[in-house]
Each structure stands twice: as C-alpha cells, then as structure tokens.
Amino acid sequence: MSTRVVRFPLLLLGAFAALYLIWGSTYLAIRIGVESWPPLLMAGIRFLVAGCLMYAWLRWRGVPAPTGREWRAAGKIGFLLLACGNGGVTVAEHWGVASGVAALAVATVPLFTLLFGMFWGQRNTKLEWAGIALGLLGIALLNLGSNLQASPAGAALILFAAASWAFGSMWGKSLPLPNGPMASAAEMLVGGAVLLIGSLLSGERLTQMPSAAGWGALAYLVLFGSIIAFSSYLYLLKHVRPAAATSYAYVNPVVAVLLGILFAGEQIGSAEWLAMVVIVSAVLLIGLPQWRQRQDELAAAAD
Template sequence: MNLTSHQLKLLAAFLALYLIWGSTYFAIHIAVTSWPPFLMAGVRFVLAGTLMYGYLRWRGAANPTLAELKGATLLGILMPAIGNGFVTLAQKEVSSGVAALVVATVPLFAILFARLFGHTPRKMELAGVLLGIVGIVVLNMGSNLQASPAGAAALLFASAGWALGSAWSKHLTQPKGLMSSAMMMLTGGIALLLGSFASGEQLAGMPPLSGWLAMLYLAVFGSLIAYTAYMFLLQHVSAAAATSYAYVNPVIAVLLGVGLLGEHIGPAELLSMTIILAGVGLIGWKKSPR
C-alpha cells in the first residue's frame, strides 16, 4: 500500500506523540535525580519556548498582541507550569509508570471542566469519568501511591491544571498557530522558575551528563517536536484521535520504567491501568454513523 505524503506526516506525528510523550516520564525520572524539579522544568520550557519563538520570528510570524499574550500566559501557568511542573515534582517520590497512569485521567478532568463552558457530556463520557474514578481508587490501593500521598496529590493537581487549560483554551484569545505554543512554554517556564525561587530550590551541584541530556531531551523532543506534532494533528484529525496519546503513553511509560529503571508494577497498578484506559476509551468513543 502506497502512503501519500500527507498520510506519512500524520503517521509520523502520531508516532511522535505516542513514543516521545510516553518516554518523557522516563526522562523526567532521570532529570530529577540531579535537578530540582521546578528548576529543571522551568529551564526546559524557557529553552524550548525561546527556540520556537526565535524560529517563528525568523520565519516572519508576528508578535502576539497584549490580549493574545494574556491568554497564552494563563494557559502557560495552567498547562506547562501546573500540568507539567507538578508531574515533575511528583516524580521525586512516585514511579514514572504510576505518574503516567494518573496523568491518563486528564480526559476525565477535561469532561468535568468542560461543563463550566457549556458542554453537556454524553452518557458515554459520564460513564468514562465514573470508570476513571474507580481506576484512581484502585490505583490508590497499590503500594506506589500509598507510600506518597503528597506525590499522589501533586499528580492529581497537575492533571486538573492541564485539563482546565485544555477546556479553557477554546474560549481564550491566543496567538496564531505555533506562536501559541511558544508563548505558553515561555510564560509557563518563567512561572516555574519563579516557583523554584520562591520554594528555595537550589542545585546541590552541577548536574551530570545524564541530567543535562535528560533535560535537553525533554526540551527538544518532549516540547518542541511533540508540541508541533500535536498542533499539526489538531488541525488535520479529530480531537478524539489527536488525544489518543492518553491511551498509549501510560503503557510506554510503564514498559520503560519496568525495563530500564527496575520499577515495580503490582496487580493494583495493572488493574487500574486497564480501568483508567477503558474510561478514557469510553470518553473518546462515538457511535459510527449508519
């Protein structure tokens, strides 16, 4: 079967989201062994946002207006800063696989927040939310989250922040095209650096090569490439298809955590992964037209 150029681009974008965003939990685990979490996340997003902004300006893109900058700043605080920053914080105590499982609840939170903006959930969406809540309860029965209530709270806060930003983004004035992602990463990164300073984070010493490589992987691949792929998919496929990474990322993260980090995933975690992903599947499921 011969694939068109457009189909190849779609395939590459899907693979980027599935593999790269699934592997970022592994990279975060490596990075936070030598970086303070908020500082590392702040440097990651400021670097990625600066590179993307510089490239877009070089290509002739206009600077955002004040109204667009306000919208991008709000989303930057909710999504990169809260949504990613608190995942990074939690991974000081919680395994990368379990972190990915909790973050898979983002579509569940998004359905709840969407009600604030006039969206009435379908019965399948409500069923998915309820199933996701059951999955979180089961996940909490496992040893990973029980050992770190603070880590569990940080992950749920991160998921809620990302979901609120996702729901709100459709109602906010934002910069056009990829400039929106650039401004979100820049403002979110600055918010994380301010949070790092306010919380008294300090580098214990110069990070080793592995710490620098993990941070750079997150900045270049996790932010620049994956964000670009995500924006491309949102323009060319349905939202349900674009957000299908929520099904795959936890599986990738669990496999990498077990295979490369020696993390332990017990029966409660495996059962919760099945339940949570089934809930996400119900949210994305739509009856085919006859």
C-alpha cells in the same frame, strides 16, 4: 479538495504518534533528570529554552510577534498546562512517584476534560459518561497501590496536575491564542518563567553539576518533549475535540510503565496493573465517539 483530504489525516496521524510515543517516554526522562536537577528548576529551564528556540526561529521566518492580548491568553494556558500540569508531574516524580504510575495518574486527563467541558456547554454521550465512571474506579484502584500510598502528597499533586492540564486544554479553545506554533512558543516562555520563579521562591539550589544522564534527559525533554510533542498537542487541540486530543493518555501509561520497568527498575503492583487496565479502558470508551465523529467529518469532506 481531494489533496487536502489525503494530506490532513497524515498530518493528524503524525501528531497523534508524537504524543503517544514521545510523551510516553518523557516520564522516564523526567525521572532520570530529577536525580540531577531540582524539579522546578529543570522544568523551568526545559520550557524556557524550548520557548526561546521556537520563538527565535518563528520570528526569523517572519511570523509576527503575539499581541498583548495574545500574550495574556498564552500566559494563562502556559501557567495551567506547563507550570501547574507538567511542573506538578515533575515535582511528584522527584518526591518518589514512579514514572509509570505518574503516567497512569495523568491518564485521567480525558476524564477531567469531559467534566470541565460541561462548563462550556459540551454534552457528553452515554459512552463518555461510562468512561468517566470507569476512570474514577481506576483512580481509586491506583490509589490503593503501594506507590501512591507511599507518597500521598505526590498522589494529590499528580491529580491536581492532570486537572490543571485538562482545564487549560478546554479553556484554550475559547481564548485568542497566537496562530500556529507561536502559541506553543509563547506558552512555553510564560510557563518556563513561572516555573523558574517557583524554583527561586521555594529555595531550590543546584548543589553540584548534573550528570551526563541529567543533561541528556534535559536535552531530550527540550527538543522532543517540548518542541515536537507539545506543538503537536496544540495542533490537535485546534483540529479535534479536546477529549480526542487528550487520547494520548491511553498509550502513554503503557509506554511509560514498560520503560520504567526496563530501564529504571521500577516495580508496579497488582493494584496498579489493574488500575492501568481500567483507566486505559475508560479512555478508550471516551475516545470512541471522538473517532467516530472524526471519521464522519472526513467522509463528508471526501464527498
């Protein structure tokens, strides 16, 4: 009993660290990648390659293939999280939305998660409602910034991507997904295929070979952004409430903004800095009840 209580938090902390740091850096990697790759094509290759690698490795280790029912469930979540969610972010950055600002907008995922949770009978605390209200104020401030005003379509697409990700995160809790990492592999295979179909239908063309930086960005997104971080996210969704699993949103913006300023020369205006403070504060308010509940559960298990 005591061994499980010690090991489980360490694994949990490792999964959170992967989301906080790796996913924060993927916004810059996407920004670099879309300078060489068409956005939907890059996102599709990213998830299809990652999905194939994971699926082949799991099957080699003897993990059973998903059933037809599990494939359908994984397809639904892969479409929402990867095709609509990540694909939307990739296209928005291709349209000129700064990587740090994109991360700020995606930080609204926990707000959408709480709102969608009501459809599944989840009750929100007063702190969580305060976080939702504060987060909506942050969204308004973010849209006052010059970055999103210069790309209204990008702003709308980013918020749609955040809502799709949140809805898929909630829905996935009640779907018969494959067990363990196989869920990640199946979702990436379906999401990658949908993105490649979208690339074909939209007329995207690779007019020249990507640069070394473009290839490096794609490799980083496949290995770290997809296989490691996405698997960590799905693990957390199985072991904590969705609003806690999406708490990476209050660290990712800080990491993404700093990396964008340091390595991509991005400029963040005063309204956007204020929006970051407001949105991060909102997500912290939302996360407090989740962390308290988790600590109570661990304390009860230790007893």
